[in-house]
Amino acid sequence: MDSKQISSSEELNTNVESKKRKLVVPGEVIVSGDDYLPGEGARRDGKDVVAGRFGLAEELGRVVKVLAITGAFIPKRGNVVIGRVVDITFSGWLIDIDYAGSGFLPLDESPRFVSKSDMDQFLAIGDIVVAKIWAVKSKGIDLSLQGGKGLGKLEGGFVFRVPPARVPRVIGREGSMVAMIKEKTGCTVTVGQNGWVWLKGPTVDAEIKARKVIEFVADNVQLEGLTEKAEEMLG
Amino acid sequence: MIQRNSGRKADELRPMSAKVGVVPNADGSAMFSFGDTVAIAAVYGPRQLHPQHMQDPSTGILRVNYDLLSFSVYDRKKPGPSRRSQEISKVTQWALEPVLDLKEFPNTVIDVQIYILQADAGTRTAGINAASLALAHAGIPMKNLVCSVALGKLDQDIVADLDKSEEDFEGGEGPTDFPIAKIGTGNDFSLLQLDGKIQPERVKEIISLADVTCKQIYEVQKKALKEAFQ
Amino acid sequence: MSSMAISNQTIESFKKMFSEGKRFDGRSLTDSRELKIEYNVSNKAEGSARVKLGKTEVVAGIKLQVGAPYPDSPNKGNLMVSGDLLPIASPRVEMGPPQFTAIEIPRLVDRAIRESSMIHLDKLVITPGEKVWTVIIDIYPINDDGNLIDAATIAATAALHNAKLPALDENGKIDYHAPSTGKLPLREGIAPITVSFFKLGNSIIIDPTREEEEACDVRVSWGVSIWNGKHVINSCQKSGAEIFSASELEHMMKILPNKFNELSEKLKSYL
Known part of the structure; x- marks a missing residue:
């Protein structure tokens, strides 16, 4: 985290x-x-x-x-976001991070050596990736896959969106909410600061349940005792 | 004093209603109505602005689109923008811009889409009220809400919130339509338009009527936003 | 909602989920979302309706105009279906020239309604060969959470049932302030609906949400109504570059009458 x-x-x-x-x-x-x-x-x-x-x-x-408590995602340096590859250029990948400006992931920011001819082997158009924002410029946003745990291409699972302003509540204090959801459903969960959530579970039912709870938390940030209610849903 | 068709007092607004969150897909949205005039507005953004040469590196920009649904009026409106709708889009944008602080969002656009579902005069002012709510609902940094109403004059009488039958009034000096918008409950005007006949010395009556009516509109807007998270 | 398109991984997960017969909202593959209908979206329209299918919302309004008949049908009124994908309904809709969906939806609704013979066009003649009523249906999506086409057809059908004929003055012009002269002439018991099937991999689903619809490869919409007491298909269109097999067609034909009945019941409870 x-x-x-x-x-x-x-x-x-x-x-x-x-x-x-x-x-x-x-x-x-x-x-x-x-x-x-x-x-x-x-x-x-x-x-x-x-x-x-x-x-x-x-x-x-x-x-x-x-x-x-509402509003679009506003990128800041250091944010970890989930994006989708929209294009491959000679020098890197163009990543839609669901903000006004697309993100750019330069080839030399990939965690290992990727040759120019094999770029789509590493990240193809339509793939999802967890990346860190290292610069917000007027021309666009620069992304990196280096210097953080869990950065890189996401294999399997699926992504869905919660309102970005609700992300802190979905994560919970010191990651407590997301940790509880992971533990009780057996799913792997990554929450991007841009509101995109990646989820992968042992079964379809576990994934359905985890998503339901995450959406419930995001929709009810104003509720007292939200953690207890989420815990109840998780059973 | 002229007897108004609706039986309203000169300074009386039509019943208002407002609700936020009416377009779940949008970043912010709202409905606002004055009597039979119903407007909905949705905000998308800040988001990427195309074409790129329109981008402003010092600030985000506001883009407003106002239109009537074709069945919102008796004589079906042909789909697509008209000169009227383009002018209203622009004056609505100018009415809203003074409260917005978009410096945090350089090179981006905030799109406001306003549609009139049912028109009975005062559509631009209902649209501005809905748009102001939708912008707030979208979490956009704003100094205040914008409150808008069509004031006017029927023959010699200053009245608030003309309906369609009053806009079509024929008698004496006829109808004067004077739509205004104010910044919250303060003294600043961000929309001024006028059609009709009004003496300069009577504008102070409009100013004081604007004050009274915008305060009521502000309360309706505030309530709608507070009800969004109940 | 976001403007980010669906990812490869998400499509694969939907494929797996559908093959197990499951969906995120707990529905079976052929369940529809909750249908809600309201009337009187605009009292300036001769009829209007708002349809909500889950979070998808579409409004439709009926306007009547006096015009000349088409030369090949001098003793029939005219029907015109129009509509637009407003940029209010989704972040994907851009201003500018109409996208294909904006053209396709009114066309599919037009065919479903016209071919069902729901509207008594021959009762919409004012002066034979000279003046007839033109019925104009305008359809606007307000919030696109998938399956706009089925919501649009229900909205159009509901708005038509709600429509009244305006009065004409002595010059033959519409007098909106005079009381209506009656309901729009409709054939009793005919209320067309489209049922659209969406395919992903080997699974076929009904009434997808936005994300499900994006994952799917192809759609086929069937306009269905009742004629002489029996189900009839009035219109059909396959949209998308994938194929349906013969056995998939047979599968759909088994589901179609029941799905029509179910949606029809709900629609009729609002008529």
């Missing part, structure tokens, strides 16, 4: 337990007073701290921020 994923999942879990968490709309006053500092998704307007987007507002000490 990528360390970036763990830190953001801890973040959201703290919020879930915080009693001050509330749903706010853009422009809504969250708190008043000079003591507060606007964090991510919030801004100061005179005496007030107001929401800069729709989401869950929370106070962490003096800092007030608004966590997105």
Whole structure:
């Protein structure tokens, strides 16, 4: 599991337990007073701290921020994403990572030597891959398969999408949610920061169950006791 | 004071309803209605902008498409964009842009699709309200919601939210259609259009009516967003 | 929803899953999703309906216009089916010239409805040889979660049942403010439906979700109705570059009447 994923999942879990968490709309006053500092998704307007987007507002000490619960994936350096190969060029692979700009995986970022004539043996069009974002540029996003466990082509299984803003909850605190789902279903699961989830299980039934629970968690991030409810579904 | 066909008071809006999440495929979506005028809006993006030469490396851009479904009006509208729909798309874009902060999304586009299912005047304003909700629902960074309503004048009387029968009013100085949009509950206007006859000194009445009505619209929008996760 | 196309691995997994007769949402291969119908999408239309098949949503509206008959059918009204894939319904739909699906859906709906003889076109004559009613069905997908064609046909059939004839004034123009002169003349008991079969590997499924539909290689849509108390096929189209075998056709013909009855029952409960 990528360390970036763990830190953001801890973040959201703290919020879930915080009693001050509330749903706010853009422009809504969250708190008043000079003591507060606007964090991510919030801004100061005179005496007030107001929401800069729709989401869950929370106070962490003096800092007030608004966590997105909806919206498209916004790539950041270090994110681990799941993408689909859409084209092969002479110097690398073009990867759809479900964001505005396609990702590019240069040939020399593959984990082992791949000759130019055998590129489609390693990654063919339509294949799925777990990759790390190492640069977000105006021209596009650069990907790498080096420097991380679990990066590379995914063999078998299938991918489906959850709303990217729900990924931290699907992963759970220190990866607890996804670990529970893996353990109880026997499936291998990789959650990309871009909302794409790869799943492969011992049986079709195990895969069906694992997906059902993951989608339930993603659809119900606001529920109290979500872990217990997911556990119940897993039986 | 003119008796309105609907029996409404001069400053009274038609019943409003709003709901977000009406297009599950979209990144954000909403329905907004004023009486018999029903608009739906869906937001897709930020996503890749084609052609590439339209990309702006300093910010994401907003692209709005407004249209009537062919059976939303009595005389069937031929499918495809018209001059009217292109103009409304553009003024809607201008009405929404002031609240958006798209610097986080360079080279991308946010597409807003607005369709009118049933038209009974005020379609652009219902469309702006739906689009504002859909953008918020899509998690786009926004300073505030945009609240829009068609104000106007029937002969000498300033009224809010004209319906189709009022737009067709014939008497005295006739009908004046004055659609506006405001940034949240503040004092800033982001849409101004007008057709008809109104004296400059009466515009202050429009301004105060805008204030009262947009506050009501804001509450309906806010409620719809808060109900999205119940 | 995402704009990312389906991956090779996902297609293979669907193949395996379907061969075991299973689907992610717990349905059997030939189960349909829940069907819901609402009316009065637009009170400016002569009839309108909203159909939801799971998360797929399609709206259809009926407009009536006064026009000239076609020279080869001077004593019949006209039928026109139109529609568009709006970019609201899916991130895949781009603005610009119509994609083939946008053309195919109205054509398939047109044939299913026209050939079923559901509409009494000969009762839509205003002045024989001169003026007739033109029935225009406009179909718009609002959310594409697969199987738009079957949802579109149900929406069109439901909207037609909901449609009324507008009144004409003394100049022969439509007077929308006068009360309707009655329902659109339809033949009793005829409510065409399309049943589409999708094939992946050796499995045949009904009513796919978006991702299932993308995994599938080929589709065949059958327009079905009741004629003289019996099931009849009114229209058919195979879409896609794969083949169906003779035994697969026979398999479909066994399922078709029951599937039609099941969907028909649901549709009729809303008529």
